[in-house]
Amino acid sequence: MTALLPASSVAADLDWWRHAVVYQIYPRSFADSNGDGVGDINGIRSRIGYLAGLGIDAIWINPWYPSPMKDAGYDVSDYRAIEPVFGTMADAEALIAEAHAAGIRVILDIVPNHTSDQHRWFIDALAAGPGSPERDRFIFRDGRGPGGDLPPNDWRSEFGGPAWTRVTEADGRPGQWYLRLFAPEQPDVNWNHPDIHDEFTQTLRFWFDRGVDGFRIDVAHGLVKDGELSDIDGLPFPLPDGTPEGVDHPHWDQPGVHDIFRTWRAVADSYDGPRVFCGEIWVGRDHRLTAYLRPDELHTAFNFNFLMAPWLAGPLRATITSTLAAHAAVGAPATWVLGNHDVCRPVSRYARPQEQVKPGFPSLQGYLALPADLEVGRRRARAAALLSLALPGGAYVFEGEELGLPEVEDIPLAARQDPTVAGTNGENIGRDGCRVPVPWTTGGSSFGFGPDGGDAPWLPQPAEWGASSVEAEQGDPSSSLELYRTALAVRAANPALGDGELTWVEAGPTALAFTREPGFGCWVNLGAEPLPLPAGATVLVSSEPLVDGALPADTAAWLQLA
Ligand code: GLC
Secondary structure: OOOOOOOHHHHOOOOHHHHOEEEEEOHHHHOOOOOOOOOOHHHHHHOHHHHHHHOOOEEEEOOOOOOOOOOOOOOOOOOOOOOOOOOOHHHHHHHHHHHHHOOOEEEEEEOOOEOOOOOHHHHHHHHHOOOOOOHHHEOEEOOEOHHHOEOOOOOEOOOOOEOEEEEEOOOOOEEEEEEOOOOOOOOEEOOOOHHHHHHHHHHHHHHHHOOOOEEEEOOHHHOOOOOOOOOOOOOOOOOOOOOOOOOOOOOOOOOOHHHHHHHHHHHHHOOOOOOEEEEOOOOOOHHHHHHHHOOOOOOEEOOHHHHHOOOOHHHHHHHHHHHHHHHHHHOOOOEEEOOOOOOOOHHHHHOOOHHHOOOOOOOHHHOOOOOOOHHHHHHHHHHHHHHHHHOOOEEEEEOOHHHOOOOOOOOOHHHOOOHHHHHOOOOOOOOHHHOOOOOOOOOOOOOOOOOOOOOOOOOOOOHHHHHHOHHHHOOOOOOHHHHHHHHHHHHHHOOOOOOOOOEEOOOOOOEEEEEEOOOEEEEEEOOOOOEEOOOOOEEEEEOOOOEOOEEOOOEEEEEEOO
16 A cells, blocks of 8 residues: 555645635546546546646546446445556555645545445345345335336436336346336445445545545435335425425435434544545535535535526526525535536536526536537636636536536437436437547547547547647647636635635626635626726736726636725
8 A cells, every 4th residue: 555644745734625626537538548448547647747737636536446337437336446447456546645746635436325236235135035134235125016016106216217126036026126216227225224334434444544535425415215215296306495394305315314424524534634525415405505514514515506507697696695605604615616527518508598598407408409609608618617716615627627628419329328318218318428538639549538549438529629638728828728727826826715705796787796805806797798897906817808908798807906
């Protein structure tokens, strides 16, 4: 083992997570060192210099554990080992050490809601039969109706269809059903079982012992199910504003989930140097989100309400204000998120007419019918980057966001791999469009994602991908990459940025403007007319050139105030 303790370069700042900029690495799509068409750990290692130069504080790596890859690694068959396609445990330990030496913290992804159907426990559960202790680690039930032919309740899979799969018992007959809120190969585990608690506590320790700085928690709001497994019966989720406390959805955001995270927090706190959690928590109402961020629970959570807000001043300001108030009430820092591996990339989202965007999960599917102007999308995504990096708290950057990559919308259905496609018989084209391998060079068989002449990338890259590559953008002051580098450098050096507070300034109905102490201002023009800047301000960075000293449409600027 090479990385028992964090290197001194990352050990000093106990509050790092309150203001960190975390770069999300989707390992399949980041860098392929061995030319098999799939990104890997040694690919990440080869890009640590790039990450350090970008100026991020931490990386979050999507699941790298052994997996049959029915949901791109979110179907884990062993939580304490490395998937061979991604490398070895030695590679992982070397990556942790090298990242730390470069001043970058490492956050892993833990998947506690479900295992793979190839996890030893599920294989044992199938073999052991109804009523066995092995089945009790999962959620097996008899079906309803004659012959038990109907699923045990009306729950639906996130990937389409019923949330239950029927097994064939040892006698060859159709038997019990198991719950799987995602793909059939992702059986939900039973968090009432002590083995499940032990397994995940040991997993946390295993990786903390290897120097890992934290975990992103997959589907953190889903672990506990209502004891009766009662029907949803049309109850919407997220529950609307005004829903009385005590009314809960039967499988999302059940109150019992908080006890699990209190236990996990105690494990994290038993280590030196804060080891931190970020929850993937889709619950809508702010106070239900920040309930997970009470001082003895998780440190942070993704701010999906911000991600879901359209590029319109009113909704953005409203969500920023309510986010900050709810987080302040529990003493937790907010996070600002524009994209990830599950949602349509911001360039392509903001390319659509924002008044027409329907609220809801921001997958590509929701935008397909709306016309796209990618140049407008790019301008807005650049402005949104400056906005999100200026707000109080931490921020997330999904790989390729710094390059201004758009969603790849025209991947042929047959090449798409997201289980959503199969789950909906192709009606929903899923999330592959934001997962297309990153372009590093202007040319080469995979634009530098893998060695030239290696296997084709696991998802096809568009012909024009090279124009958005790191090689094409670096050194070009008008590029998205250089905007991010400049902004991250200014942010790191400016005491007003990161954790703290903001004060709104009234700048008109289509603008967002706020100040932060000492002496910092962020002005964003979401309207069509030029927006004047405050007198005496010096521009630190702007997302587009100013015109006659004013901010043009869809532009943001950071200001040193007089
Ligand atoms: C989370 C992940 C997503 C995955 C799902 C099931 O939402 O971000 O990619 O498909 O959980 O694990």
